[in-house]
Amino acid sequence: MIMLLSCEKGIGDTKIIVPVDVAVSLKVNSLYGELFFLGQTVRELRNESISLTTPDFDRANKSVKIVIASLIGNVEVVRK
Numbered sequence: 001m002i003m004l005l006s007c008e009k010g011i012g013d014t015k016i017i018v019p020v021d022v023a024v025s026l027k028v029n030s031l032y033g034e035l036f037f038l039g040q041t042v043r044e045l046r047n048e049s050i051s052l053t054t055p056d057f058d059r060a061n062k063s064v065k066i067v068i069a070s071l072i073g074n075v076e077v078v079r080k
Helices: none
Strands: 001-013 014-018 023-037 044-054 061-074 075-078
Touching: 001 014, 014 061, 061 075
Parallel strands: 001 061, 014 075, 023 061, 023 075
Antiparallel strands: 023 044
């Protein structure tokens, strides 16, 4: 089953907590900020769009597609 989470935001940081057994597909559009994705290297976002996916996304029983549009602010996706 694939769930969809969509967030549109003007200014401010966004933190999304994903359960450890859920695969993730992430698309972020940002004018200015940083992306922290599941412990990977921090990526600076400067008027760009980026897509990242966990390796198990296509075959996972539980998965979530996250789409975030933000003008200014950091985006963080973590597992708990």
